[in-house]
Amino acid sequence: MRQHKLALCRDHYLDWIPEQTERFIKKYEMFQRDEKILVAVSGGKDSLSLWDILARLGYQADGLYIGLGIDEGIAYSSESQRLTETFARERGLKLHVVDVQREYGQPIPVLAQRSQRGQGRPCAVCGLAKRHVMNRIARDLGYNVLATGHNLDDEAAVLFGNTLQWAGEFLQRQSPVLPESPGLARKVKPLCRFYEREMAAYAILRGIEYIYEECPFAEGAPSIYYKELLNKLETDKPGSKLIFYLRFLEARSQGLFADPIPRAVALHPCPNCGQPTSNNDWCSFCKMIEKTKVAAE
Numbered sequence: 001m002r003q004h005k006l007a008l009c010r011d012h013y014l015d016w017i018p019e020q021t022e023r024f025i026k027k028y029e030m031f032q033r034d035e036k037i038l039v040a041v042s043g044g045k046d047s048l049s050l051w052d053i054l055a056r057l058g059y060q061a062d063g064l065y066i067g068l069g070i071d072e073g074i075a076y077s078s079e080s081q082r083l084t085e086t087f088a089r090e091r092g093l094k095l096h097v098v099d100v101q102r103e104y105g106q107p108i109p110v111l112a113q114r115s116q117r118g119q120g121r122p123c124a125v126c127g128l129a130k131r132h133v134m135n136r137i138a139r140d141l142g143y144n145v146l147a148t149g150h151n152l153d154d155e156a157a158v159l160f161g162n163t164l165q166w167a168g169e170f171l172q173r174q175s176p177v178l179p180e181s182p183g184l185a186r187k188v189k190p191l192c193r194f195y196e197r198e199m200a201a202y203a204i205l206r207g208i209e210y211i212y213e214e215c216p217f218a219e220g221a222p223s224i225y226y227k228e229l230l231n232k233l234e235t236d237k238p239g240s241k242l243i244f245y246l247r248f249l250e251a252r253s254q255g256l257f258a259d260p261i262p263r264a265v266a267l268h269p270c271p272n273c274g275q276p277t278s279n280n281d282w283c284s285f286c287k288m289i290e291k292t293k294v295a296a297e
């Protein structure tokens with residue numbers, strides 16, 4: 001690992017990753033030993049490894065898989081669900097499964113088409129649905145915190161996109177921990193300081209079977225382009241990605257992106273689902289689902 005000036009054998013590497021994760025959990029005050037954690041697992045290397053690490057560290061961590069119904073061309077959703085269920089069964093871990101089609105009438109690609117959001121790309125609708133379901137399950141089932149598998153490459157790409165636009169509000173919100181607020185579960189990213197290839201190496205060395213394919217709709221997404229650019233930079237200047245992200249966190253903690261006159265965003269519970277929203281009426285998720293029902297009539 002040129003970025004850390006560190007070389008480890010297999011056994012030490014498999015100890016190093018959980019040790020570092022524990023260090024990040026404490027440093028960013030993500031959660032305590034007695035708290036109940038809901039890990040959002042997609043069947044990919046990051047979230048399955050995160051679940052594996054938290055279980056190894058002795059945390060009370062259950063999983064949540066959201067069935068998105070993305071199965072045209074390649075069986076992306078059904079295969080990732082199979083791998084996630086196998087992972088949980090083999091380790092005796094508790095997994096909640098929420099199927100979007102069963103609960104909200106249609107799979108993601110159809111919801112996206114009918115709601116006409118996001119110019120042919122279902123990612124916006126998919127993100128909205130994932131955030132809604134993750135928060136609903138964390139809240140309704142009494143979890144203290146929701147953990148996702150975002151790694152350093154993910155975080156650096158988002159940061160790069162937001163920096164290109166000096167999107168202050170988004171920069172201020174990008175953090176390893178988003179504290180809970182009325183109706184919203186605390187959100188944490190314990191893997192945010194690991195490179196993507198470090199997580200791939202961990203998953204492979206631990207013998208975790210994960211889905212190699214990306215979501216078929218990710219092709220051509222700006223985040224993928226930013227990742228490629230940052231990888232070029234990293235090749236020439238090892239450690240750049242990590243420094244970009246860590247220096248950002250320092251600047252953020254010093255209030256560099258904070259609004260000097262904080263505007264109180266009035267949130268109120270959505271009259272339909274009860275989740276907080278800044279809309280005057282229903283939340284964006286409920287409105288989107290309603291629109292798809294009208295479109296079907």
Ligand code: AMP
Pocket residue numbers: 039040041042046047064065066067068130147148149150154
């Ligand atoms: P992505 O937005 O696909 O880069 O995924 C980021 C994180 O969101 C993953 O590491 C998971 O923690 C979570 N996630 C993504 N897709 C799902 C899913 N279908 N079910 C549950 N969690 C997911």
Ligand code: FES
Pocket residue numbers: 068122123126127215216217218
């Ligand atoms: Fe949601 Fe690709 S559109 S994972």
Ligand code: ZN
Pocket residue numbers: 270271272273274275282283284285286287
């Ligand atoms: Zn709602």
